[in-house]
Amino acid sequence: MSKPLVLVTRQIPDAGLDLLRGQCHVALWEEDSVVPRDWVLEHIREASGVLCLLTDTIDRGVLDAAPSLKVVSTMAVGFDNIAVNECSKRGIPVGHTPGVLTETTADFSFALLMAAARRIVDGARYVKEGHWKTWSPTLFLGQDMSGATLGIVGFGRIGQAVARRAKGFGMRVLACRSTTQAPTQGEAHDDVEFVDFPTVLTESDFVSLHVPLTQETHHLIGKSELARMKNSAILVNTSRGSVIDSQALALALAVGDITYAALDVTDPEPVPLEHPLFHEPHCLIVPHIASASFATRGKMSVMAAENLLAGLHGKRLPFVVNPEVYA
Numbered sequence: 607m608s609k610p611l612v613l614v615t616r617q618i619p620d621a622g623l624d625l626l627r628g629q630c631h632v633a634l635w636e637e638d639s640v641v642p643r644d645w646v647l648e649h650i651r652e653a654s655g656v657l658c659l660l661t662d663t664i665d666r667g668v669l670d671a672a673p674s675l676k677v678v679s680t681m682a683v684g685f686d687n688i689a690v691n692e693c694s695k696r697g698i699p700v701g702h703t704p705g706v707l708t709e710t711t712a713d714f715s716f717a718l719l720m721a722a723a724r725r726i727v728d729g730a731r732y733v734k735e736g737h738w739k740t741w742s743p744t745l746f747l748g749q750d751m752s753g754a755t756l757g758i759v760g761f762g763r764i765g766q767a768v769a770r771r772a773k774g775f776g777m778r779v780l781a782c783r784s785t786t787q788a789p790t791q792g793e794a795h796d797d798v799e800f801v802d803f804p805t806v807l808t809e810s811d812f813v814s815l816h817v818p819l820t821q822e823t824h825h826l827i828g829k830s831e832l833a834r835m836k837n838s839a840i841l842v843n844t845s846r847g848s849v850i851d852s853q854a855l856a857l858a859l860a861v862g863d864i865t866y867a868a869l870d871v872t873d874p875e876p877v878p879l880e881h882p883l884f885h886e887p888h889c890l891i892v893p894h895i896a897s898a899s900f901a902t903r904g905k906m907s908v909m910a911a912e913n914l915l916a917g918l919h920g921k922r923l924p925f926v927v928n929p930e931v932y933a
């Protein structure tokens with residue numbers, strides 16, 4: 607039997623790619639750039655599977671161009687770039703990579719929080735630019751972690767892992783699972799206090815976002831939410847850029863509604879040089895690398911490849927986003 611053709615939209619760690627190459631013909635977009643839509647439309651015609659990234663849009667147009675497609679697998683936990691409903695209508699399972707990146711992403715969320723609270727990047731830049739002349743009692747004063755209140759918005763796997771770290775630092779932890787509903791009475795989770803979304807915003811010294819991007823969470827943090835936060839608050843985002851209204855955030859930082867933002871994700875990505883956030887001195891931006899450890903990215907590539915192979919063989923994907931396709 608001839609090997610099926612699969613599309614891989616970027617060079618991924620070898621572990622995953624080798625798995626696929628053992629069983630499939632792989633059409634790989636080899637450049638380290640977002641795969642052009644035309645390339646996808648051209649190659650997906652004959653393909654049985656596609657392994658994509660969060661930078662690729664898998665929409666109706668792509669699916670319409672892929673009459674033989676059996677499976678879509680993304681090398682990410684988030685899948686807001688994929689028209690999952692359209693896949694489900696066509697009986698195409700969609701795979702993703704939950705769990706494997708939880709601790710790595712939580713580490714990074716905490717690293718961003720600490721970098722912002724203790725002005726680590728500002729201090730490093732100051733030294734490298736040659737400004738350091740002497741020890742000073744008032745140089746780069748920041749905020750203590752211990753005793754501070756951390757508000758976690760979205761209490762899934764990553765939110766919970768961030769809460770565990772915060773407890774180790776002696777912080778009070780507030781959390782909301784849903785941004786629209788009140789918490790369940792008496793709900794408890796390792797000393798985490800469940801409150802509603804507005805209370806997380808008003809009472810927290812630091813707010814960390816861990817919700818998936820959906821219609822409900824798009825611009826969840828806008829002008830009025832930022833205005834509710836403490837003027838001294840720090841906002842951390844490792845979820846998706848458009849959970850925050852980035853224009854409103856730039857304004858809030860400029861007028862001092864909050865004190866600092868530390869962002870792994872932006873809207874759009876990459877953040878354009880002319881975007882007001884780019885020029886905000888109290889906005890730390892890194893290039894969507896929260897899950898970027900050697901080990902985790904290797905495991906993500908294997909999970910994505912295993913999801914893809916299961917779909918090609920007509921088996922249930924180990925990590926499926928739309929289980930309704932099996933109903």
Ligand code: DGY
Pocket residue numbers: 660681682683684685707845896897
């Ligand atoms: C994801 O997996 O969704 C992250 O944003 C990248 O690891």
